Amino acid sequence: MERTLMAAAAHAALAQPWSWLLAPLSGADEHHIADWTAWHARLMVLGWGILLPLGALAARFFKIVPGQDWPAQLDNKAWWHAHRAMQYAGVLAMSAGLWLAWGTGGVRGAAAQLHAWLGWGLCIAGWAQVAGGLLRGGKGGPTDVRLRGDHYDMTRWRVGFERVHKSLGWLAIGVAAMTIVLGLAIADAPRWMAVVLVIWWSAFAAAFALLQRRGRCIDTYQAIWGPDAAHPGNRQPVVGWGVRRYTAAAWRARSGPP
Ligand code: HEM
Ligand code: HEM
Known part of the structure; x- marks a missing residue:
């Protein structure tokens, strides 16, 4: 019975792919959703599905951009501007999406209840990430007007920020999916949306794996001040999983394109 149903569904999908893709996930003939739901979904996908993951990818892998002659050229701020622009825009889209959904739920089924809990958790995480970013402390070092600073000295405050901000950020992106x-x-929702999302998240995971394998996740500290052991932070362990340190020669010899 089960197999005949599945075979019939596969047959329908192959015979009329467009109408299969346009139909709702449940296979129902008709699909109605309220305007607020559609806009809630669009804004949340824009924020947590696109901008926040891309901004995190930029922060992780583009501290040194392709073609940059590191360590002759230090402290390229492209990643910094991209990260802040995308994370602010993403959190803004998320907040507008929350405003549309807030208080609309009546009696909730288990899936809707879980969605609401996870969704609230993500909104709190998003705001906490912005607060953490703003409270990360001073910079310092030879590229700043002051030599002393939380980042240059790698104070406990800065180490704590990096630990919490990186792990909470990536955890939240996984929960968002x-x-x-x-x-x-x-x-x-219509099936094509699920299909597009699966393709998008797979492409994101593949890009992450490729950039990680190519050794592009370089320690922020080194990207800004270079590999010289005279800088205090270079004498401390790196913070986070898969973060690499290089000598000038090792970076230049790194195999492959960007
Ligand atoms: C004003 C807002 C923000 C500021 C100033 C900020 C600042 C930073 C900084 C300085 C880093 C680099 C940390 C390091 O490598 O040592 C970073 C990385 C990161 N940020 Fe943000 N951030 C902000 C918002 C957000 C938000 C809303 C998210 C939400 C997901 C987020 C997710 C991440 C992630 C996942 C990383 C780690 C990337 C990696 O693996 O290296 N950030 N951010
Ligand atoms: C990561 C992205 C998303 C987040 C953070 C999120 C967040 C939330 C939150 C916090 C609520 C409950 C609001 C309240 O307390 O009243 C909610 C409800 C809802 N969301 Fe989302 N959402 C996301 C994506 C989506 C998507 C993609 C859709 C649809 C395609 C969607 C459809 C709904 C619906 C239908 C409800 C009402 C549930 C009910 O009470 O019956 N959400 N969402």
Whole structure:
């Protein structure tokens, strides 16, 4: 019975791919959602599905941009501007999306309840990331007007910021992917949306893996001040998983394109 149903569904998908893709996930004939739901979904996907993950990718892998002659050229701020612009815009989209959904739920099923809890957790995480970023402390070092600073000295405050900001940020991005899937399910969204999202997240994961393998996740400290052991932070362990340090020669000899 089960197999005949699946075969019939596969047959329908192959015979009329467009109408299969346009139909809701449940296979129902009709699909209605309220305007607020559609805009809630668009804004949340824009924020947590696109801008925040891309901004995190920029912060992780583009501290040195392709073609930059590191360590002759230090402290390229491209990643910094990209990260702040995308994270602010992402958190703004998220906040508008929350405002649209807030208080709309009546009696909730289990999936909607879980979506609402995870969704609230993500909104709090998003705001906390902005607060953490703003409270990260001073910079200091030879590229600043003052030599002393939380980052140049790698104070406990700065180390704590890097630990919390990196782990909470990536954890939240993983939870966001699940929350979006739950959202699509409770809204019984058209199938093409789920298909596009699966392709998008797979491409994101593949880009992450490729850049990680190519050794592009360089320690922020080195990207800014170079590899010289005279800088205090270079004598401390790096913070976070998969973060690399290089000598000038090792960076130049790094195999492959960007
Ligand atoms: C005003 C807002 C923000 C500021 C000033 C800021 C600042 C920073 C800084 C300085 C770093 C580099 C840390 C390091 O490598 O030592 C960083 C990395 C990161 N940020 Fe933000 N951030 C902000 C908002 C956000 C938000 C909202 C998210 C939400 C997901 C986020 C996610 C991340 C992640 C995942 C990384 C780590 C990338 C890696 O693996 O190296 N940030 N951010
Ligand atoms: C990571 C992205 C998302 C976040 C952070 C998020 C967040 C939330 C939150 C916090 C609520 C509950 C609001 C309240 O307390 O009243 C909610 C409800 C809802 N969301 Fe999302 N959402 C996301 C993505 C989506 C998507 C992609 C869809 C649909 C395609 C969606 C559909 C809904 C629906 C239908 C409700 C109402 C549930 C009910 O009470 O019946 N959400 N969302």
